Amino acid sequence: MGGLTYTMLDTTNLSTAEMYGNVLCELGEHHPEIVGLSADLAKSTKIGLFANKFPDRFFNTGIAEQNMFSIASGMAKCGLVPFVSTFAIFTSMRALDQVHTDICYQNLNVKMIATHAGLSFGQAGTTHHCTEDIAIMRSMANLKVIVPADGIETANAVVGAYETDGPVYIRINRGFDQKVYENTDYDFQIGKAHQLMDGNDLTIIACGSCVYQAIEAAKILSSVDGLKARVLDMHTIKPIDREAILKAVHETRRIITVEDHNVIGGLGSAVGEVIVESGKGCAFRKLGIPDTFSIIGLHEDLMAYYEIDTNGIVENVRKLIGLEFEEDEDWEDEV
């Protein structure tokens, strides 16, 4: 559709999920084949905005996620484009068999906008934290996995998902995100990292709520340490932007990834796979939730606790820079 005109002002007034709900309503105006589904979380996930506007095209399955994703599959088989929203943990785990077999395997046009991801529902407790979904979902063939940095990028991702054939998983947070983008008018492309800061001393690759933290960390590293960090918003985890990663390896030789997700299987693993397969040398560190079930608390406190906030990134970058790393000027001979 294009032509989105959301700005920082909108993200001041609207939570990330509300941005999604608004964009979905706009899409729904133009595309009658869009239908919405939720499992008793229409309000929480903000797909309820679509439900209010298009009651005949919205289906609440009650607390029955497996049923919901299979129904979406049946609808997509008949030419509709279902947008399905529940919490990330219920999308990636409770209904995984249905997501796998009924949607991804059959490569159907179902868009899953999963909310309350990572530690963003921190006070709800560990059962509601979702720190495994990127690992799970990126192993589903046919599926694209997007983790927008803020409300503005969510708006772009939702439109991008509609314009992309096949299943898409968009992972967003509960509540408001720190603002990264001023408006929707920037070069958002699924599968292409967006460079937010330039630098050749190291690259910080982040996704989701960690993108803002990465920018703030880069500012401190620049002013205090004199380090110029490149910051990449790797909003698409799958397909990952190999080109941007290899360019960063080549030009900065130090990479640190940051994500609100278990360090196993998520953004860091995806980036690490590209580096290892390239055969090029690189100092590399993954920041995220260690292999543990997370503690309870406010999102921002938990990000600090797991060192994926600004201070955590700065400290870890300093350790990484301090590491012995034998640089080889002859890049081309590495295998």
Next chain:
Amino acid sequence: MPLTDIELLNLEKKAHELRNLCVDTVVWAGSGHIGGSLSAMDILTILYYKYLNIDPSKPLWEDRDRFILSKGHVGVGFAPVLADKGYIDKEDLKEYNHTGSKLGMHLDSNKVPGVDASTGSLGHGLPIAVGMALAARINKKGYRTFCLLGDGECDEGSVWEAAMSATHYKVTNLITIVDRNRCMIDGPTEDVMALEPFAKKWEAFGFIVKEVNGHSFKELSEAIEYAITEDKAPVVIIANTIKGCGIDFMADNYKWHYGGLNSEKITQSKDSLEKYYQKRVKGA
């Protein structure tokens, strides 16, 4: 319209052919889910040769009736039907389960024309069918969606989630049939996980229940005619069947959920099917 005598005899003949072709397919494949294929064969026959509004030359025709084989493991019974209808070549059956074949144990809508959804993970079919039936409503289409469930798979919670949705959204363009053969892999359904009172469960979920002999075309036909015209609530047809129906040593024996046939068993199976057919035709 009630079945005419000629229709009835034609259906008997077709079901007999398909049972034989199912046995052949099991032989070509090396093994297969023969018990549940034979229990479902009369249901598949009456749907494909009497009721489904389909065009095998246009498997993706938008207005076609949909059929979801929720008990997806009985591909070895479903594929002969699709081959006989002309969706696939009968020669393809000889490659069943072979490496590189488009026909695997669970038929796949990505690979096999005429298969409306890839099933096999149990408990998925009914909710997919509900989605298709709702899509007909949204898209203002007149097609019907038929879903054939195994009774054992009704242990899955997602079946009942879908049942709730079907009545909540009053999805009366959906026709659900349960192949109630009372057997599952590990034993009789009532020993492994009791389903009774089965009909009352469906009724409690808001369905109109028609219980029939799933090997009587007359009873199946009456129930399907009723389900098609009923518009107050979705209808489920509980078709009481016999696992391994038509082959004496398999009949009602849960151990024939899955198996292979040696040459002796092939001969026995064919003889038994012939006797069974003659008996049915006499009674028809």
